[in-house]
Amino acid sequence: MKQADFTIVQRPAYITFTCPHCGQDQRMDWDEVTEPEYWGDEWGIVNCPECGEEIELGEYDMG
Numbered sequence: 484m485k486q487a488d489f490t491i492v493q494r495p496a497y498i499t500f501t502c503p504h505c506g507q508d509q510r511m512d513w514d515e516v517t518e519p520e521y522w523g524d525e526w527g528i529v530n531c532p533e534c535g536e537e538i539e540l541g542e543y544d545m546g
C-alpha cells in the first residue's frame with residue numbers, strides 16, 4: 484500500500500479587531516468578510532457590529 488503524508492488545512496472561522504471608533508474588541512464571522520483573492524490585497528470595508536461605523540481593514544495577523 485502506498486502512503487502519502489497529508490496536510491490538514493484549517494478554514495478561517497472569524498476575524499477579531501479593535502474598532503477605531505468605539506474602541507471595543509469585535510469579532511466578525513469569516514462569512515461576513517470579503518476575502519480578496521490575494522491576501523496582500525485590500526480587505527475592504529466592514530461595519531463595526533457594535534457601533535455600525537465603517538472600518539477599513541488594515542494589516543492582518545494570523546491568530
Ligand SMILES: [Zn+2]
Pocket residue numbers: 502503504505506507531532533534535536
Ligand atoms: Zn465600533
